[in-house]
Amino acid sequence: MGVRARMQELSPEVRKAGFDEVERGLAIHQAIAEASRCLFCHDAPCVAGCPAGVDVPGFIRRLKTRNFVGAARLIREANVFAGVCARVCPAEELCEKRCSSTNLSEPIAIAALQRFVADEEMKRGIKLPGPGAPTGKKVAVIGSGPAGLACAHELARLGHAVTVYEAEERPGGLLVHGIPRYRLPLAVAEAEVGAVLQSSAVEVKTGVRLGRDVSAADIRRSHDAVFLSPGLGYQSSLGVPGEDLPGVLQAGEFLRKVATGDDVRLAGKVVVIGGGNVAMDAACSALRCGASEVVVLYRRSRDEMPAWNREYEFAAAEGVKFEFLTTPVRFVEDGGRLTGVECVGTRLGEPDSSGRRRPEMIPGSEHIIEVPTAIVATGQAPWPGLVELFGGLAAGKGDTIEVCRETQMTPVEGVFAGGDAANGGATVVQAVAEGKRAAKAIDAYLRRVCK
Ligand SMILES: Cc1cc2nc3c(=O)[nH]c(=O)nc-3n(C[C@H](O)[C@H](O)[C@H](O)COP(=O)(O)OP(=O)(O)OC[C@H]3O[C@@H](n4cnc5c(N)ncnc54)[C@H](O)[C@@H]3O)c2cc1C
Incomplete structure (x- = not known):
């Protein structure tokens, strides 16, 4: 074979x-x-x-x-x-x-x-199918990540006029502002984002944030339907003292700077706190930014770590070290700058609501890891206040936008949602799938309701 x-x-x-x-x-x-x-x-x-x-x-x-x-x-x-x-x-x-x-x-x-x-x-040169015969219907897409652009492309193919509103200056969502370049070169992300925008003649308004530069009421007034795909904001806080010290970085912001080509320089040992894929990306990026040693702290064991196996192995092969069953309890400072992370050992107790065994602190196991930089990568959360922008939207698990899984429809007539903001954070291909599913449902809605 x-x-x-x-x-x-x-x-x-x-x-x-x-x-x-x-x-x-x-x-x-x-x-x-x-x-x-x-x-x-x-x-x-x-x-x-x-x-x-x-x-x-x-x-x-x-x-x-x-x-x-x-x-x-x-x-x-x-x-x-x-x-x-x-x-x-x-x-x-x-x-x-x-x-x-x-x-x-x-x-x-x-x-x-x-x-x-x-x-x-x-x-x-990428060539995608062009726009369909105009239907005269207008759809607003909020966010130009993979969910928003997949939805916009399908809608344009069906003949609807689509305007994408994007808070950042560059379209592409996390393809451009998050996923590290050593896994996804910017040229690839930009070529595919550009192809979608050109071929479908989708209008993009960058630097326009819903809720700041344009209101939900205005969006609704000027469009027949809306697709919400604003992704997740950063960042779940650790809730331990010293988190706002200089030297304590949020993984999302750190990765964003690195992905967009900012000259981010680190020196000495760096700890990364968290056990997901974002923590792995932060650890490998920290090495590339000059850290002499990177240690990932995770409060459960390797078996419970949410990072994909290949991401873990990739990081381990680059020399990233892992301290399992360890959790930070305080960021230590000297003269207003981070000098270390006080940690405590944990053991696993009974399962919590997520089904994973709950880490319990072991008294007397406190120790300080001396570092000038710590990166917090403990999870992303939906943008605060998003659900309130459109009266009638419901908050699902973890404050995501609640949708019908078959149609991506929200309880608000004419408003659909998909991608990370609705699924709580998954993958690019899942975001694409939800964007496409929403486009189909929006098309059916426009033909049925907005005759
Ligand atoms: C560091 C990192 C690495 C990842 N690695 C992988 C991987 O290897 N494989 C994989 O499949 N997935 C990966 N993911 C997950 C993947 O990137 C996401 O699942 C996917 O990008 C979600 O797409 P989205 O369109 O829902 O949101 P996003 O890509 O987040 O795009 C949302 C867009 O909406 C914009 N926006 C937000 N609020 C507003 C507003 N109010 N008004 C206007 N615009 C707004 C944002 O600026 C953004 O451009 C990774 C994620 C991160 C953070």
Whole structure:
């Protein structure tokens, strides 16, 4: 059956010296050989494993016959962020996981193949289907992350006039302002964001924040429907003394600066507090910004850590250290600057409401880790006050915007929501899927209600 193709990647020693992309893609001969391993299953389980519903066997078949651009276009029919998702999707948990249920010894490297054709197309210029015949209906999309742009693209294809309102100066959401460049180069994110905006003739108003520069009432007055996709704001606070000291950084803000090319310099040892993917990105980025040593503190054990396995292994390979069963209780200062983090050891007790065992502090285990910089990466929360902006919106779990899962519809007529703001924080491909689902429901709503 042949062995699974593997992308070349920079060694940990080389890669942690900068922000160059770590994975280097497949060569043509590797991609063709890998495509030849596909069984082209009828009712392919990999398709069901992709939230965006990419026709995986279809694109692999085109790749196999060297129709690379055709393959990429087929993917973009389902997911305009083909090159982004090929790089950042947890494919081993999605399409490739379903593939492993076939007779193959190892699943097809679907993400690597997707990346190959998306990159081939990008070299020639991405071409997406243009806008449909005008319907005369207007839709406002709040936020230009993957959820908002996927929704805007689908709506424009259906002929609706779409205006995207984006608080930042650059569109793209976390593709541009969050995910580190060594995993997702800015050129890839910008090429795909740009393609969506150009092809669909979607109007984007950047630097316009709903609730500050434009009111919900104005948005409603001037549009027939609204899609809310403002993502998550930062940051859940740790709630321990000293969190506002200089030297204590919030992971979201730190990663944002790094992703947008600010010259962020760190020195000495850095602790990162948290056990999720954002903590892993903060730790690896801290190394690249000059930290001599990075230690991740996590209050539970490795088994409970929410970070994806590959993210953990990536960080560990770069020399990031982990102190499990440890929690900070105070940031220590001298002369108004951080000098250390006082921590205490924990042991796991009974499960809490999340089903994970609750960490309990062990008396007498206090110790101070001396550091000039600590990065808090303990979670993101929805933007405060968002739900109140549109009277009638309901707050779901963790203050997310409550929606109907089939239609992304909120209880407020004509207002839909999706992406992180509604699902509480998931993946790019999930945001795309929800944006598309909302577009379909918005189209049906506009045809039914706004005749
Ligand atoms: C550091 C980091 C790394 C990640 N790595 C991965 C990964 O490897 N793989 C993966 O699949 N997912 C990853 N994710 C998650 C992924 O980025 C998100 O799930 C996805 O971007 C959500 O898309 P969205 O469109 O809902 O929101 P966002 O991408 O957050 O976009 C929301 C947009 O709305 C704008 N906005 C907010 N409020 C307003 C307002 N009031 N008015 C106007 N505009 C507003 C924001 O400025 C932003 O541009 C990562 C997230 C982070 C933080």
